[in-house]
Amino acid sequence: xxxxxxxxxxxxxxxLNELERIFFPRSIAVVGVSPDPEEIASMWxxxxxxxxxxxxxxxxxxxxxxxxxxxxxxxxxxxxGQVDLVIVCIPRGGVLDLLRECPGKGVRAVYFYTAGxxxxxxxxxxxxxxxxxxxxxxxxFRIIGPNCFGIYNPAHGIxxxxxxxxxxxxxxxxxxxxxxxxxxxxxxxxxxxxxxxxGVSLGNASDLGAADFLEYLALxxxxxxxxxxLEGPRDTRRLFEVLRATxxxxxxxVWKGGSSAAGARAAASHTGALAASPAVWSAxxxxxxxxxxxxxxxxxxxLLLLDRFGPLRRNNLGAICGLTDGGGGESVLISDVCAAxxxxxxxxxxxxxxxxxxxxxxxxxxxGNPVDMSQCQSDPEKVQRAIDLLASEPQIDLLLVxxxxxxxxxxxxxxxxxxxxxxxxxxxxxxxxPVVLVLPYGPAEARRREIEQRFIxxxxxxxxxxxRAARAIRNVSRLPHxxxxxxxxxxxG
Amino acid sequence: xxxxxxxxxxxxxxxLNELERIFFPRSIAVVGVSPDPEEIASMWxxxxxxxxxxxxxxxxxxxxxxxxxxxxxxxxxxxxGQVDLVIVCIPRGGVLDLLRECPGKGVRAVYFYTAGxxxxxxxxxxxxxxxxxxxxxxxxFRIIGPNCFGIYNPAHGIxxxxxxxxxxxxxxxxxxxxxxxxxxxxxxxxxxxxxxxxGVSLGNASDLGAADFLEYLALxxxxxxxxxxLEGPRDTRRLFEVLRATxxxxxxxVWKGGSSAAGARAAASHTGALAASPAVWSAxxxxxxxxxxxxxxxxxxxLLLLDRFGPLRRNNLGAICGLTDGGGGESVLISDVCAAxxxxxxxxxxxxxxxxxxxxxxxxxxxGNPVDMSQCQSDPEKVQRAIDLLASEPQIDLLLVxxxxxxxxxxxxxxxxxxxxxxxxxxxxxxxxPVVLVLPYGPAEARRREIEQRFIxxxxxxxxxxxRAARAIRNVSRLPHxxxxxxxxxxxG
Numbered sequence: 001x002x003x004x005x006x007x008x009x010x011x012x013x014x015x016l017n018e019l020e021r022i023f024f025p026r027s028i029a030v031v032g033v034s035p036d037p038e039e040i041a042s043m044w045x046x047x048x049x050x051x052x053x054x055x056x057x058x059x060x061x062x063x064x065x066x067x068x069x070x071x072x073x074x075x076x077x078x079x080x081g082q083v084d085l086v087i088v089c090i091p092r093g094g095v096l097d098l099l100r101e102c103p104g105k106g107v108r109a110v111y112f113y114t115a116g117x118x119x120x121x122x123x124x125x126x127x128x129x130x131x132x133x134x135x136x137x138x139x140x141f142r143i144i145g146p147n148c149f150g151i152y153n154p155a156h157g158i159x160x161x162x163x164x165x166x167x168x169x170x171x172x173x174x175x176x177x178x179x180x181x182x183x184x185x186x187x188x189x190x191x192x193x194x195x196x197x198x199g200v201s202l203g204n205a206s207d208l209g210a211a212d213f214l215e216y217l218a219l220x221x222x223x224x225x226x227x228x229x230l231e232g233p234r235d236t237r238r239l240f241e242v243l244r245a246t247x248x249x250x251x252x253x254v255w256k257g258g259s260s261a262a263g264a265r266a267a268a269s270h271t272g273a274l275a276a277s278p279a280v281w282s283a284x285x286x287x288x289x290x291x292x293x294x295x296x297x298x299x300x301x302x303l304l305l306l307d308r309f310g311p312l313r314r315n316n317l318g319a320i321c322g323l324t325d326g327g328g329g330e331s332v333l334i335s336d337v338c339a340a341x342x343x344x345x346x347x348x349x350x351x352x353x354x355x356x357x358x359x360x361x362x363x364x365x366x367x368g369n370p371v372d373m374s375q376c377q378s379d380p381e382k383v384q385r386a387i388d389l390l391a392s393e394p395q396i397d398l399l400l401v402x403x404x405x406x407x408x409x410x411x412x413x414x415x416x417x418x419x420x421x422x423x424x425x426x427x428x429x430x431x432x433x434p435v436v437l438v439l440p441y442g443p444a445e446a447r448r449r450e451i452e453q454r455f456i457x458x459x460x461x462x463x464x465x466x467x468r469a470a471r472a473i474r475n476v477s478r479l480p481h482x483x484x485x486x487x488x489x490x491x492x493g
Numbered sequence: 494x495x496x497x498x499x500x501x502x503x504x505x506x507x508x509l510n511e512l513e514r515i516f517f518p519r520s521i522a523v524v525g526v527s528p529d530p531e532e533i534a535s536m537w538x539x540x541x542x543x544x545x546x547x548x549x550x551x552x553x554x555x556x557x558x559x560x561x562x563x564x565x566x567x568x569x570x571x572x573x574g575q576v577d578l579v580i581v582c583i584p585r586g587g588v589l590d591l592l593r594e595c596p597g598k599g600v601r602a603v604y605f606y607t608a609g610x611x612x613x614x615x616x617x618x619x620x621x622x623x624x625x626x627x628x629x630x631x632x633x634f635r636i637i638g639p640n641c642f643g644i645y646n647p648a649h650g651i652x653x654x655x656x657x658x659x660x661x662x663x664x665x666x667x668x669x670x671x672x673x674x675x676x677x678x679x680x681x682x683x684x685x686x687x688x689x690x691x692g693v694s695l696g697n698a699s700d701l702g703a704a705d706f707l708e709y710l711a712l713x714x715x716x717x718x719x720x721x722x723l724e725g726p727r728d729t730r731r732l733f734e735v736l737r738a739t740x741x742x743x744x745x746x747v748w749k750g751g752s753s754a755a756g757a758r759a760a761a762s763h764t765g766a767l768a769a770s771p772a773v774w775s776a777x778x779x780x781x782x783x784x785x786x787x788x789x790x791x792x793x794x795x796l797l798l799l800d801r802f803g804p805l806r807r808n809n810l811g812a813i814c815g816l817t818d819g820g821g822g823e824s825v826l827i828s829d830v831c832a833a834x835x836x837x838x839x840x841x842x843x844x845x846x847x848x849x850x851x852x853x854x855x856x857x858x859x860x861g862n863p864v865d866m867s868q869c870q871s872d873p874e875k876v877q878r879a880i881d882l883l884a885s886e887p888q889i890d891l892l893l894v895x896x897x898x899x900x901x902x903x904x905x906x907x908x909x910x911x912x913x914x915x916x917x918x919x920x921x922x923x924x925x926x927p928v929v930l931v932l933p934y935g936p937a938e939a940r941r942r943e944i945e946q947r948f949i950x951x952x953x954x955x956x957x958x959x960x961r962a963a964r965a966i967r968n969v970s971r972l973p974h975x976x977x978x979x980x981x982x983x984x985x986g
Contacts, residue, residue: 165900165936180819180867180897181826187899190936231825257825260832265840265861270821294833295960296826326673328763332724332750333674333789339753340787347758368758374673404673406680407658441934441957443658443683464934464957467788 010245011218019216022109022142023153023198025084026055029076029105031098032089033059033067040113041089042067043162050164053157056081061090075101082106087150089113092125095146099132103139109208110136110143111150113161118204119147119271133207147271148203149179152186155197155222160186170195172303173223175213177202177231177271178257181296185227188300193456194307197222204271211239218246225306227299228254228290231267240288247289251306253475254290255299256281291475301472304461309398309434315477316344318396318433319370320386323420324412325404327372334370334402337466341474345369346395359385369396378412380419387427398434399427400469403451405442414447421451428460437462438469503738504711512709515602515635516646516691518577519548522569522598524591525582526552526560533606534582535560536655543657546650549574554583568594575599580643582606585618588639592625596632602701603629603636604643606654611697612640612764626700640764641696642672645679648690648715653679663688665796666716668706670695670724670764671750674789678720681793686949687800690715697764704732711739718799719745720792721783724760733781740782744799746968747783748792749774784968794965797954802891802927808970809837811889811926812863813879816913817905818897820865827863827895830959834967838862839888852878862889871905873912880920891927892920893962896944898935907940914944921953930955931962 028048032041045059049068058079059072066072073079076086076098083105088098092114102110117129129146136143144150149161154169160183167189174196176182182201189196198220200213210233217223226246233239246252258267259278285292293299317338321330335345348356348369356367359382360375371390376382391399401424403409409417428435437455439448439462455462463469521541525534538552542561551572552565559565566572569579569591576598581591585607595603609615610622622639629636637643642654647662653676660682667689669675675694682689691713693706703726710716719739726732739745751760752771778785786792810831814823828838841849841862849860852875853868864883869875883889894917896902902910921928930948932941932955948955956962 163900178819178822178825180815181822183818183901184822184897184899184935187936190900191934229822257822257829260829262832262838262862263825263828266821266824266828266863269860270825270865295830295958296822297958297960322673325676326671328759329671329674329677329722329750329789331759332671332756332763335756335759336750336753337788339755345755367762369755370759372763404677406677407656407683408676441684442677443680465788465790467790 011215011242013219015212015215016219018142019212021084022144023151024156025108027058027081027083028053028055028085028087029058029060029079029083030087030089031060031076033061033072034063035065035067035072037067040162041087044087044089044113047159047162047164048157051154051157051159051166055084058083076105077101079105084108085151086110087113092116092128096128096131096135099135099139102141107139107141109141111148112143112146112203113149115147115203117146118206119269121269129204129206136207143207144200145203146206149182149201152182152196152199152201160199161201165190168193168195170197170307171222171224172196172307173217173220173226174199175202175210175217175226176200176229177205177210177233178229179203181229184296185300185303192300192304192462193459194300194304205234209234209239211235211242214239214242214246214252218242218249224250225303226250226252227303228252229257229299230254231257231271240284243285243288243290251311251476252290253293253299253302253306254285255293255295256285259294291478293475297468298471298475301463301468302475305436305472305476308459308461309476312397312434312473312477314397315473316346316395316397317400317473318390318393318398319345319400319402320373320383320390321370321402322372322374323377323383323401323403324409324417325374325406327370327374330402330404331370331372334400334466338470341470343470343474348390348393352389352393355389356386359389378416378420380423383420384423384427387424391427391433396433398436398473400436400438400473402438402466405440405444405448405451407443409442409444409447417447417451421454425454425458425460429458435460436469436473438464438466440464504708504735506712508705508708509712511635512705514577515637516644517649518601520551520574520576521546521548521578521580522551522553522572522576523580523582524553524569526554526565527556528558528560528565530560533655534580537580537582540652540655540657541650544647544650544652544659548577551576569598570594572598577601578644579603580606585609585621589621589624589628592628592632595634600632600634602634604641605636605639605696606642608640608696610639611699612762614762622697622699629700636700637693638696639699642675642694645675645689645692645694653692654694658683661686661688663690663800664715664717665689665800666710666713666719667692668695668703668710668719669693669722670698670703670726671722672696674722677789678793678796685793685797685955686952687793687797698727702727702732704728704735707732707739707745708735711735711742717743718796719743720796721745721747722750722792723747724750724764733777736778736781736783744804744969745783746786746792746795746799747778748786748788749778752787784971786968790961791964791968794956794961795968798929798965798969801952801954802969805890805927805966805970807890808966809839809888809890810893810966811883811886811891812838812893812895813866813876813883814863814895815865815867816870816876816894816896817902817910818867818899820863820867823895823897824863824865827893827959831963834963836963836967841883841886845882845886848882849879852882871909871913873916876913877916877920880917884920884926889926891929891966893929893931893966895931895959898933898937898941898944900936902935902937902940910940910944914947918947918951918953922951928953929962929966931957931959933957
């Protein structure tokens with residue numbers, strides 16, 4: 001495919017090898033482990049051991065001792081053999097001495113949970129951060145962070161920092177300049193069934209930065225969609241070059257935190273980020289073909305829909321509502337909210353409108369798109385025929401199904417709602433057209449959760465509000481300027 | 494108070510008497526009741542009986558029979574004594590005959606669950622709707638609906654239609670031109686602890702309309718805040734006159750559904766609403782001093798904050814995060830989302846920043862506003878001091894507390910999070926400055942729910958996202974143009 005090989009050609013494949021060895025280390029040393037299992041470094045080591053990291057796993061702490069039946073080595077130098085990756089959780093005063101031991105152990109990369117460097121606003125500690133990078137350059141290894149959780153690669157037994165947050169395996173890649181936000185996106189995966197492949201929490205990004213990891217994930221065949229949360233990348237020129245090349249081969253969703261003055265202040269003390277104009281950022285992201293989002297939920301929802309459907313060329317929406325409650329107000333809300341973000345809820349063809357009248361009858365129903373099923377909401381056969389009717393309209397690209405979890409849901413016998421949901425699941429399973437379920441939180445929470453689990457289990461995206469669904473649908477149909485007909489096929493290939 | 498008596502003077506207090514008798518009927522007849530308890534009219538009668546309606550309650554159906562130990566009268570005329578209010582759930586073909594019986598029974602108002610009139614798009618049934626109104630004028634009674642659930646007045650034992658949705662009693666009034674949306678707002682009250690007083694589901698609003706009920710609720714001393722959902726009011730000139738007068742004495746939140754072309758189409762077939770330009774609507778609402786919202790969630794959230802805090806003069810926000818997770822990313826998100834809707838998250842005074850450094854320490858923390866408590870999140874005393882510090886800043890008007898319900902929450906012992914929440918609840922209880930809790934849904938759902946229940950029980954608003962909290966906070970500080978210093982005091986008086 002000419003298009004994708006052209007853009008891929010602008011990516012530096014030498015990056016692939018360097019980062020491959022960081023994502024797939026053969027041995028890891030965790031520095032700061034103590035016999036106390038509540039220490040962060042001890043939790044980290046335990047997670048690595050429990051998640052099945054297959055290489056050599058070492059504990060280091062100058063105080064010595066033992067943890068999980070492993071000796072705690074007094075120094076990095078005392079670890080037997082080569083150490084590919086070093087994870088550091090010690091007070092900031094000890095990091096320079098530690099780095100001086102790295103070249104002797106053949107270390108490829110070090111990442112620092114340890115914080116308090118450039119982001120502290122204290123010049124002496126910003127100086128130490130610079131010295132850390134200098135030592136890495138001199139010693140031939142790389143630094144991730146400081147002030148981060150580093151690499152996530154569950155396929156190689158590397159969990160997310162010291163946490164057991166384990167969403168399903170998948171093909172969404174993450175580059176996140178905030179440990180907390182990365183954790184929250186993984187937790188979203190856990191509840192929504194969204195699977196991730198490789199990820200990195202960047203922190204201050206003093207050495208390896210967003211552009212490096214983006215280039216790696218762009219070339220990585222296992223990564224199909226990329227999410228990027230940035231506060232203040234250092235080398236924006238290179239980042240935008242890589243971004244443009246990456247967006248040519250796979251969708252990249254970018255959330256730039258610190259777009260407001262207050263947010264920029266918070267970002268500066270969080271990861272030492274420098275302020276930049278949000279308008280300039282938005283324009284540059286659009287130019288590069290990235291999909292810009294503005295919050296955690298919007299980022300996660302957009303990644304979910306990209307993972308399930310890939311980018312959509314058009315987003316004309318067919319909607320079905322009134323399944324558990326009066327659908328009149330729902331149909332107005334769906335239409336207005338979609339219109340507000342630029343999604344069309346098109347009229348049905350005359351033939352389809354007539355067929356709907358035959359199916360549902362006239363009284364009190366909205367006979368159009370959205371289809372209000374209030375009059376026959378407990379009739380699975382009619383729901384099925386309405387969905388088929390809507391989906392076979394050529395001007396409709398995807399379907400939104402709205403189910404209220406209000407008190408009425410509890411009034412319906414379980415079998416009735418299950419039978420209606422069977423029909424929706426069966427249609428979604430055919431993958432004729434993408435289906436999104438909107439299932440707001442409500443007083444019938446236990447029933448809601450049951451329905452949610454069924455849909456998530458079947459791989460259907462479930463979102464809690466029309467607003468969130470509409471924004472995510474709009475985002476996945478924002479194709480980059482470089483996208484031609486070859487794009488979605490190259491992504492799927 | 495000159496200001497409020499001036500505006501109140503423009504309200505027609507004769508409306509008070511007419512509608513008072515409709516909201517407080519001495520006798521009700523439900524038409525369509527059958528011995529089958531699953532019939533909608535039977536459910537309706539049962540709800541009235543169970544919610545303790547104190548007046549006379551009658552069942553009517555030409556087929557006769559018995560329900561709940563009550564005789565089902567074959568006609569309205571066969572009911573003994575006067576009937577103040579008639580609730581109609583019969584096929585549309587029978588409504589004109591029924592209305593002809595009303596004058597003989599001294600009926601004051603009739604409301605129709607029965608639908609299929611002007612909203613059906615069928616000219617003959619639009620004609621029947623017009624004839625219904627003519628019969629009401631001639632007979633000296635009023636019509637609510639058709640295509641509605643009518644009056645809600647739990648203090649007088651009138652529940653919401655045939656439903657047992659019973660949020661707490663309170664002082665928020667509702668006028669909603671969609672039965673489903675009114676139900677959803679009441680359900681929100683049920684889960685969020687928001688209390689309602691009087692309400693009405695308007696449906697087609699063929700006779701009594703939004704302006705009539707608004708005038709009544711404006712003058713009603715028990716109603717302190719009003720929510721209005723409109724699709725297509727008939728007499729917009731009068732509505733805006735009443736709206737302007739009402740907004741001068743109490744806050745009115747207005748959601749106009751059908752603002753998009755698709756939404757207008759849906760509204761037309763839902764309640765027979767006529768389209769109007771959304772820009773014209775927004776301008777007129779602003780001019781009238783109403784608070785415009787654009788979705789169900791936004792309406793409910795705004796009513797919740799108005800109920801708890803009243804309108805706010807300023808909305809400079811102090812935020813606390815990092816209570817259960819890393820707070821760096823949270824602080825950036827809070828700042829950006831607030832800025833996007835026009836809320837300032839102001840810098841702290843130098844003295845407060847220094848005090849925060851002393852309190853929290855430097856490493857890895859965002860020492861400003863938002864306050865990131867990551868370094869001492871399980872220390873209730875430090876959380877308390879941080880809140881006090883933030884709240885005593887004169888430039889800060891209200892507090893937002895962000896608690897993540899991510900996997901980390903499950904790692905904290907219950908006592909630890911409970912002790913931290915005790916501190917927040919104690920501060921909120923002092924009512925020195927308003928407090929909003931943002932508690933997103935997450936994988937630690939059972940723990941989240943526990944925390945939510947504690948805050949809701951204490952009357953603190955709990956919202957599931959920063960986006961929703963920010964929008965609602967912005968809305969309650971959108972004072973109408975008529976508001977002077979006398980306004981909030983008159984409202985509270």
